[in-house]
Amino acid sequence: xxxxxxxxxxxLGSFFCAIDPGALRDPAEFRDDMDELIDVPHAAPxxxxxxxxxxxxxxxxxxxxxxxxGLQANCHISERR
Numbered sequence: 001x002x003x004x005x006x007x008x009x010x011x012l013g014s015f016f017c018a019i020d021p022g023a024l025r026d027p028a029e030f031r032d033d034m035d036e037l038i039d040v041p042h043a044a045p046x047x048x049x050x051x052x053x054x055x056x057x058x059x060x061x062x063x064x065x066x067x068x069x070g071l072q073a074n075c076h077i078s079e080r081r
Contacts, residue, residue, distance in 0.1 A: 021030040044053045 021027065038055050041053050041055055046053050
């Protein structure tokens with residue numbers, strides 16, 4: 001992969017690894033620990049009282065929520081013939 005204007009390669013690389021936590025410990029305990037990990041920053045006082053403390057991904061999830069809900073259809077439309 002070349003990103004620079006020289007003939008040399010930029011020597012970039014990536015590594016991705018997914019690990020199933022259930023293979024290492026009880027899944028319920030893992031979920032409890034993750035809940036606690038998320039609760040700690042949420043309990044912190046925000047710098048701006050109008051903006052709560054968020055963890056990674058929460059702002060994106062809130063922006064995506066209208067797309068996840070989908071279109072609202074009037075149930076009476078499908079009943080017409």
